[in-house]
Amino acid sequence: MFTLVREIYTHRLLLEQTVSFSSAFLIAESFYKFGSFGLELFAFLATWFAIDAVIQFIRYLVKPDKHSST
Numbered sequence: 793m794f795t796l797v798r799e800i801y802t803h804r805l806l807l808e809q810t811v812s813f814s815s816a817f818l819i820a821e822s823f824y825k826f827g828s829f830g831l832e833l834f835a836f837l838a839t840w841f842a843i844d845a846v847i848q849f850i851r852y853l854v855k856p857d858k859h860s861s862t
Contacts, residue, residue, distance in 0.1 A: 808844070808847070808848075809844065811843075811847065812840055812843040812844040812847055813840060815843050816836055816839040816840035816843050817836070819839050820832065820835060820836040820839060824836065
């Protein structure tokens, strides 16, 4: 985790991860009641990963292609 935070620029980290982290946190708080901290933590991290993957995929689709010659 330290390496992740250190390697990503603060501006990018705040812009990209705030939305996915907040969404995953709200989902976890609302729906994950497994009775085990480890299971809930794992589910939260998996949810954060999935939300971030969807956001990155949408950014990839929306981002204009730099290599096209139109």
